[in-house]
Amino acid sequence: xxxxxxxxxxxxxxxxxxxxxxxxxxxxxxxxxxxxxxxxxxxxxxxxxxxxxxxxxxxxxxxxxxxxxxxxxxxxxxxxxxxxxxxxxxxxxxxxxxxxxxxxxxxxxxxxxxxxxxxxxxxxxxxxxxxxxxxxxxxxxxxxxxxxxxxxxxxxxxxxxxxxxxxxxxxxxxxxxxxxxxxxxxxxxxxxxxxxxxxxxxxxxxxxxxxxxxxxxxxxxxxxxxxxxxxxxxxxxxxxxxxxxxxxxxxxxxxxxxxxxxxxxxxxxxxxxxxxxxxxxxxxxxxxxxxxxxxxxxxxxxxxxxxxxxxxxxx
Amino acid sequence: xxxxxxxxxxxxxxxxxxxxxxxxxxxxxxxxxxxxxxxxxxxxxxxxxxxxxxxxxxxxxxxxxxxxxxxxxxxxxxxxxxxxxxxxxxxxxxxxxxxxxxxxxxxxxxxxxxxxxxxxxxxxxxxxxxxxxxxxxxxxxxxxxxxxxxxxxxxxxxxxxxxxxxxxxxxxxxxxxxxxxxxxxxxxxxxxxxxxxxxxxxxxxxxxxxxxxxxxxxxxxxxxxxxxxxxxxxxxxxxxxxxxxxxxxxxxxxxxxxxxxxxxxxxxxxxxxxxxxxxxxxxxxxxxxxxxxxxxxxxxxxxxxxxxxxxxxxxxx
Numbered sequence: 001x002x003x004x005x006x007x008x009x010x011x012x013x014x015x016x017x018x019x020x021x022x023x024x025x026x027x028x029x030x031x032x033x034x035x036x037x038x039x040x041x042x043x044x045x046x047x048x049x050x051x052x053x054x055x056x057x058x059x060x061x062x063x064x065x066x067x068x069x070x071x072x073x074x075x076x077x078x079x080x081x082x083x084x085x086x087x088x089x090x091x092x093x094x095x096x097x098x099x100x101x102x103x104x105x106x107x108x109x110x111x112x113x114x115x116x117x118x119x120x121x122x123x124x125x126x127x128x129x130x131x132x133x134x135x136x137x138x139x140x141x142x143x144x145x146x147x148x149x150x151x152x153x154x155x156x157x158x159x160x161x162x163x164x165x166x167x168x169x170x171x172x173x174x175x176x177x178x179x180x181x182x183x184x185x186x187x188x189x190x191x192x193x194x195x196x197x198x199x200x201x202x203x204x205x206x207x208x209x210x211x212x213x214x215x216x217x218x219x220x221x222x223x224x225x226x227x228x229x230x231x232x233x234x235x236x237x238x239x240x241x242x243x244x245x246x247x248x249x250x251x252x253x254x255x256x257x258x259x260x261x262x263x264x265x266x267x268x269x270x271x272x273x274x275x276x277x278x279x280x281x282x283x284x285x286x287x288x289x290x291x292x293x294x295x296x297x298x299x300x301x302x303x304x305x306x307x308x309x310x311x312x313x314x315x
Numbered sequence: 316x317x318x319x320x321x322x323x324x325x326x327x328x329x330x331x332x333x334x335x336x337x338x339x340x341x342x343x344x345x346x347x348x349x350x351x352x353x354x355x356x357x358x359x360x361x362x363x364x365x366x367x368x369x370x371x372x373x374x375x376x377x378x379x380x381x382x383x384x385x386x387x388x389x390x391x392x393x394x395x396x397x398x399x400x401x402x403x404x405x406x407x408x409x410x411x412x413x414x415x416x417x418x419x420x421x422x423x424x425x426x427x428x429x430x431x432x433x434x435x436x437x438x439x440x441x442x443x444x445x446x447x448x449x450x451x452x453x454x455x456x457x458x459x460x461x462x463x464x465x466x467x468x469x470x471x472x473x474x475x476x477x478x479x480x481x482x483x484x485x486x487x488x489x490x491x492x493x494x495x496x497x498x499x500x501x502x503x504x505x506x507x508x509x510x511x512x513x514x515x516x517x518x519x520x521x522x523x524x525x526x527x528x529x530x531x532x533x534x535x536x537x538x539x540x541x542x543x544x545x546x547x548x549x550x551x552x553x554x555x556x557x558x559x560x561x562x563x564x565x566x567x568x569x570x571x572x573x574x575x576x577x578x579x580x581x582x583x584x585x586x587x588x589x590x591x592x593x594x595x596x597x598x599x600x601x602x603x604x605x606x607x608x609x610x611x612x613x614x615x616x617x618x619x620x621x622x623x624x625x626x627x628x629x630x631x632x
Contacts, residue, residue, distance in 0.1 A: 010613075099385060103385070
């Protein structure tokens with residue numbers, strides 16, 4: 001029995017994409033399309049699993065109920081666009097090419113590009129173990145990316161689109177400004193290059209981490225208990241990060257999947273309970289606008305940071 | 316007496332070829348499947364670093380070289396056992412071949428857009444030719460003076476003079492040039508964007524003829540007796556045989572699942588990797604039927620070593 005994703009991707013490649021590419025004289029895209037369709041399938045599966053897990057949870061014990069959840073539909077569009085289309089294509093194509101270029105250049109200089117398997121040969125062929133180790137390292141890197149996004153005014157202006165949602169659900173993880181997404185992809189990509197993440201594993205790692213991040217955004221009263229909350233980020237823990245800050249409050253809980261980094265660097269707060277989410281400092285379009293209205297509002301806020309002095313922000 | 320009779324029966328009844336190992340490179344595994352040629356079963360898998368694609372035997376026959384592109388590594392395996400002999404850093408080794416005189420090794424760096432020529436004995440890089448796009452397949456002139464490389468994401472075929480280490484010519488050849496093969500004083504190029512091979516004059520690069528084979532002509536191989544030219548057609552999902560002298564189509568076989576590389580077994584059967592199906596087809600050209608072997612993800616290059624002891628014997632050592 002082969003890998004069902006790989007076989008499905010192969011079937012689609014053979015029966016749909018190659019005939020299409022051949023018809024339009026684009027057979028030079030054959031290799032790229034084969035990889036894209038695989039990661040797009042992973043994306044579809046991941047959205048389906050997220051939906052199957054999170055939706056019942058949100059119906060079971062919602063933190064909030066809204067008479068009108070129109071704002072959530074924009075988040076659905078973000079998710080589908082990101083996980084099925086853009087994310088698989090960019091993470092694979094761009095990362096793959098960058099990886100080949102950088103590591104090939106290093107090889108030419110006589111340096112062996114770094115890999116976990118190179119440092120620890122016992123890991124060669126242990127794909128599941130290396131996958132988990134790479135995921136932990138990338139999550140650590142993401143903690144710092146996220147923390148920095150809250151420290152710089154211009155970065156916060158972009159990132160505030162993510163925080164503007166008052167109706168936070170599991171769909172909200174992907175509601176990001178395009179520029180913020182680009183920064184995140186570059187950040188992830190560079191770290192992944194430095195530690196030698198296999199190019200074929202990288203999109204899968206991103207999708208896996210994103211599944212757990214979706215869960216942490218879910219509109220559900222769910223904690224993993226005293227110990228569980230310290231092992232894996234729960235919806236309760238991450239909601240505290242999205243909470244509207246009162247006087248004297250400091251932003252907290254920057255981690256994406258593992259709370260370990262917040263605990264280690266003293267940014268964890270396990271005490272805040274199911275707070276209200278949103279960012280009152282941003283214009284309304286960031287919260288309830290259409291996709292493009294949100295993007296434009298984010299860009300306006302970003303541009304304004306270069307014109308005026310603002311207080312450092314951390315929602 | 317009974318023992319003598321049994322020995323006689325075994326000697327007579329056993330075919331001349333009764334074992335051997337097949338190595339199948341699973342690009343997305345990333346791994347190499349070791350297959351028992353007698354039972355057509357995968358017996359083990361050798362892990363590789365990132366993304367291996369092709370493999371060749373060294374001129375002395377002592378090693379099987381496997382190129383790991385994204386791993387920037389050349390793996391050397393014992394062709395009789397599959398044991399890893401050594402690993403060597405090499406930038407983006409996609410397709411590579413030794414020159415017919417065994418003195419040079421040309422390595423196509425598909426994604427780095429480079430063609431590297433190494434001294435085969437020392438593995439010292441002699442020359443790097445930057446190219447416009449994705450050098451994929453290659454073939455040499457029989458006197459080892461020229462190497463011809465298809466540039467898959469362009470419409471071009473390039474020829475490099477290996478004596479002067481200079482480019483001889485670059486010519487447009489079709490839509491998506493892939494497999495290349497020297498045959499009877501000409502160079503044949505499979506054009507994956509069309510349904511034919513281009514027959515090219517090696518001196519000038521001029522196209523002499525177009526030979527129809529099937530949609531998405533991808534890779535081509537000459538049978539061991541040099542009488543039949545075999546071509547795999549990616550879009551059509553077919554493998555076709557052509558008369559190697561007249562280049563006339565003999566027969567077409569349906570091989571679904573993206574037929575790619577092939578190798579020839581001593582029993583006349585042809586092993587073909589089916590890239591999109593995680594399988595290898597073992598085609599009987601006489602009947603047109605094929606058996607199937609399950610291997611890893613995206614099987615690409617393959618190599619048959621019928622002289623190797625059976626993998627069961629190897630593993631019991």
